[in-house]
Amino acid sequence: MRRYFKLIIINWKRCFMRLVEFRLEVVAWSIHSIFWIALTFLFIWLIFGQVQSVAGWTESQVVVLTITFGLFESFLWFFVYPSVLNFSKMIRRGDLDTLLVKPVNTRFAVSFSIFEFDNYGRFLVMMALLFLSFSRLEATLTLANMISFVLLFFIGVFIFYCLFFIMATMSFWFTDLWNLEDFLESIVDVGRFPTYIFEQGFRLIFFYVLPVAYVATFPTEALMGRPSDLRIIAGLMLGIILFIISQLFWKFSLKNYTSASS
Amino acid sequence: MAFYRISIQNTLTYRGPILLWRVGNLLALLTMAAFWLSAKGGATIGGYGKSELVTYYIFVMFLQWIIFWNASGYVSQEIKEGEFSTRALLKPASYYWQKFAHELGWHTLSPLYGLTIIAVALFFLKSNLVFRFSPLTFFFLVIAIFLGAVVCFSLSMCLGLLAFWLTETSQVNSLLWAGLLVLGGQGIPITFFPDMFRTVIYILPFRYVFSFPIEIFLGRLALEGILVAFVIQVLWIGTFVLLYNLLWKKGVQVYSAYGG
Numbered sequence: 001m002r003r004y005f006k007l008i009i010i011n012w013k014r015c016f017m018r019l020v021e022f023r024l025e026v027v028a029w030s031i032h033s034i035f036w037i038a039l040t041f042l043f044i045w046l047i048f049g050q051v052q053s054v055a056g057w058t059e060s061q062v063v064v065l066t067i068t069f070g071l072f073e074s075f076l077w078f079f080v081y082p083s084v085l086n087f088s089k090m091i092r093r094g095d096l097d098t099l100l101v102k103p104v105n106t107r108f109a110v111s112f113s114i115f116e117f118d119n120y121g122r123f124l125v126m127m128a129l130l131f132l133s134f135s136r137l138e139a140t141l142t143l144a145n146m147i148s149f150v151l152l153f154f155i156g157v158f159i160f161y162c163l164f165f166i167m168a169t170m171s172f173w174f175t176d177l178w179n180l181e182d183f184l185e186s187i188v189d190v191g192r193f194p195t196y197i198f199e200q201g202f203r204l205i206f207f208y209v210l211p212v213a214y215v216a217t218f219p220t221e222a223l224m225g226r227p228s229d230l231r232i233i234a235g236l237m238l239g240i241i242l243f244i245i246s247q248l249f250w251k252f253s254l255k256n257y258t259s260a261s262s
Numbered sequence: 263m264a265f266y267r268i269s270i271q272n273t274l275t276y277r278g279p280i281l282l283w284r285v286g287n288l289l290a291l292l293t294m295a296a297f298w299l300s301a302k303g304g305a306t307i308g309g310y311g312k313s314e315l316v317t318y319y320i321f322v323m324f325l326q327w328i329i330f331w332n333a334s335g336y337v338s339q340e341i342k343e344g345e346f347s348t349r350a351l352l353k354p355a356s357y358y359w360q361k362f363a364h365e366l367g368w369h370t371l372s373p374l375y376g377l378t379i380i381a382v383a384l385f386f387l388k389s390n391l392v393f394r395f396s397p398l399t400f401f402f403l404v405i406a407i408f409l410g411a412v413v414c415f416s417l418s419m420c421l422g423l424l425a426f427w428l429t430e431t432s433q434v435n436s437l438l439w440a441g442l443l444v445l446g447g448q449g450i451p452i453t454f455f456p457d458m459f460r461t462v463i464y465i466l467p468f469r470y471v472f473s474f475p476i477e478i479f480l481g482r483l484a485l486e487g488i489l490v491a492f493v494i495q496v497l498w499i500g501t502f503v504l505l506y507n508l509l510w511k512k513g514v515q516v517y518s519a520y521g522g
Contacts, residue, residue, distance in 0.1 A: 032433045039444055046454040051303035179279040186286030190293050197293070197300040 007104065008112050015115040030121025037125060040066055055196035060136040062194070064223065067130045068153070069192050069216040074123040075157050076188065081181065082114040084164045088180050091171040096257065107250055111165070139224045148222035148232065155235035156214030160188065162242035163210075169246070172253035191215025211238060265360050269367025280372050284379045287323050294319040295387055308454040314480060315451075316390040320383055321476050322448055327373040329407055329471060331365040331415035334438060337422025338431040344519035351514070358419060358506060365415055394481035402488050406475040409495040414442070414471045416502035423506065426513030441466070447473025467498040 019026055044066060048059040057065070087110040090096045099109045134141060164184050171177050191212035198206055207213045214235055222228040298315040301307060307315060340346040350357040384391070418438055425431045443449040446468030452460060463469050474491050477483045483491070 028433055032436065035440070039440060042444065043450060046450055047301075049456075050308045050454055051301040053302045054297060055300040056302075174278055176278045177282065179282055183282040183286050186289050190289055193293060193297050197296040199296070202292075202296070 004105075004108060007108075011113055012115055016117055019117040026118060026121075029118045033119065033122040034125055037070060037122060037129075040070070055194045057194045057196070060133065060138070061220070061224065063133050064130065064137055065194060065216050065220045066192070067126050067133060068220050068223075070122060070126040071130070072153065072156060072191070072215050072219075073188065074119040074126065075153075076160060077116055077119045078123075079112065079115050080157065080161045080164060081184070082116045083111050084161075084168045084184070085181050086110070086114055087165075088168040088171040088177060091168075091257070092175050092178070106254075107247070111161070134223070137224060141223070142225070145223055145225055148228040149219045151232050152214060152219040152222050152228060152235060155232065155239055156211075156219065158239045159211055159214055159235065159242060162239065162246045163187075166242070166246045166249055169249050169253050172257055187212065188215055191217065208234060208238065211235070263363075265355070265363035266367045269364045270371055272367070277375070280375045284376045287326065287376065288379045288382060291319055291323045291383055292386065295390070299390065308451050310451060310453070311392070313390040314392050316387055317392045317480065318451060318476060320380075320387065320391070321479055322472065323383070324373070324376070324380065325407070325472055325475060326448070327376050328369050329411045329414060329475070330442075331369060331411045332418045332435075332438060333361040333365055333415060334418040334422035334431075334435045336364075337361065337419060338425035338435065341423070341425040341513075341517065342431070346517065347519045357510075358503075361419060362415065365411075369411070392480065395479075399478055399481065403475055403478045405492065406478055406488075406495070409492065409499065410471045410475055413467050413495055413498050413502070414438075416499055416506060417467060420502055420505050420509055423509040423513050426509070426517055441468045442471055445469065446471050447476060451476075467502075470495045470498060 041063070044059065044062055047054075048062070052058075054062060087096075090099070090110070096106075096110075099106050102109060139145075167184065168180060171180070187210065190206065190210075191214075195203060195206045195213040195217040218228065218231050218235070222231075295316045298307070298312055298319075301312070305311075310318065340349055349360070353360070418435075421434055421438055422431075424434055428434060445452070445463050445466055448471075452463050452469060452473050455463060470491060474495070478488060
């Protein structure tokens with residue numbers, strides 16, 4: 001366990017050094033992502049210039065939801081997307097061999113080898129905006145709400161890591177999934193809005209089957225003081241089930257792996 | 263024609279990725295439709311009824327497949343990686359028309375992969391569709407879509423050529439996305455903007471890619487408005503072609519390829 005923790009730290013340091021090496025690009029990227037945040041808020045402003053609420057959510061609530069979504073995306077881009085996409089690419093190119101022969105758990109190696117720090121600008125801006133916008137929510141910020149928010153947030157990250165890992169593992173079978181990134185993003189994007197916009201059937205699917213409600217809706221509701229205990233338990237169970245499925249699928253697919261090179 | 267044929271063949275090899283994109287498009291469409299149907303506002307929202315808004319986004323999805331001719335990524339990549347020498351400078355064919363044929367080929371076939379997606383969308387949203395259609399509006403629509411695609415393509419070629427001077431072009435390329443999304447009606451109808459913004463939007467080229475064809479489709483423009491918009495589309499195409507030629511002349515002088 002200690003060895004794996006050490007490996008994460010080493011990879012973390014390596015990726016951070018790479019970031020420092022390309023400072024100008026990082027600044028440009030940060031400005032770029034902040035520009036897109038501004039556009040998102042412009043959209044909210046324009047929409048709520050015309051409507052009073054969406055699925056019962058007011059403008060202030062949608063603002064907090066959007067910020068939570070931004071934080072979630074920053075986290076996914078920190079390690080989930082880069083690792084999963086790199087994993088898919090390694091299968092396609094036959095590069096996975098190099099990891100298979102290393103004296104380390106291969107799933108660990110593909111999941112924690114790349115950390116993208118580019119999104120730190122967006123993450124910091126979103127954190128600041130979250131604190132600023134919370135005062136408009138007309139809800140009391142309690143320690144219990146904050147803990148529920150953090151728990152649901154990270155349960156969501158874990159669920160999506162497992163889901164994306166399963167989808168990337170499909171590269172063993174379908175070798176032309178080079179646009180997997182766009183597809184994964186389109187799934188997460190559904191969580192940009194309150195999941196209550198969907199009618200009952202779809203809503204249940206997006207709550208617990210393709211659980212985009214864990215992207216922003218459930219964490220935001222936790223901050224608003226709505227009951228979250230059952231959602232935390234359901235999310236944990238869902239995460240464990242998805243992890244087991246992803247592990248079984250990974251082992252099964254690995255047996256069928258044929259390298260493209262050696 | 264040869265470049266067009268090659269593009270068609272390439273598109274045929276990308277069946278899997280195109281299918282993934284289309285499923286992503288469907289998810290986005292269903293989300294936007296659910297969003298507007300759950301919105302609480304007045305009788306109309308931004309001048310549109312809810313069914314009109316749902317129809318609006320179905321048509322946006324369809325337009326994305328046929329009108330979004332964006333060559334900037336390919337052009338900047340070829341310049342940065344030195345492929346530009348063999349693909350543009352050594353071939354006895356205009357680079358502009360090569361890319362035009364490529365985009366035409368891609369956008370001829372890739373919408374066909376989306377027909378199933380349209381069918382699924384219509385199945386879920388059939389009770390929220392608005393059609394105001396006549397042979398004349400269809401004729402105007404076809405012209406508006408073609409000219410809109412050329413506006414988008416010509417602008418993207420100019421942005422792509424900026425790679426002669428810039429080392430990092432992805433941010434510049436995303437200006438096209440942002441422009442179309444916000445000011446072009448792709449993300450939200452332009453009637454949502456306050457009047458003073460709308461004046462600027464009517465001048466900029468972005469409206470003439472997405473919003474203008476949708477406005478024709480939904481029967482929101484009088485004949486005079488359609489004809490004026492056609493003139494503006496042609497003017498923007500002329501402007502971008504002139505700018506492209508200027509950037510090309512200046513850019514080729516500073517271009518240097520690496521490797522053999």
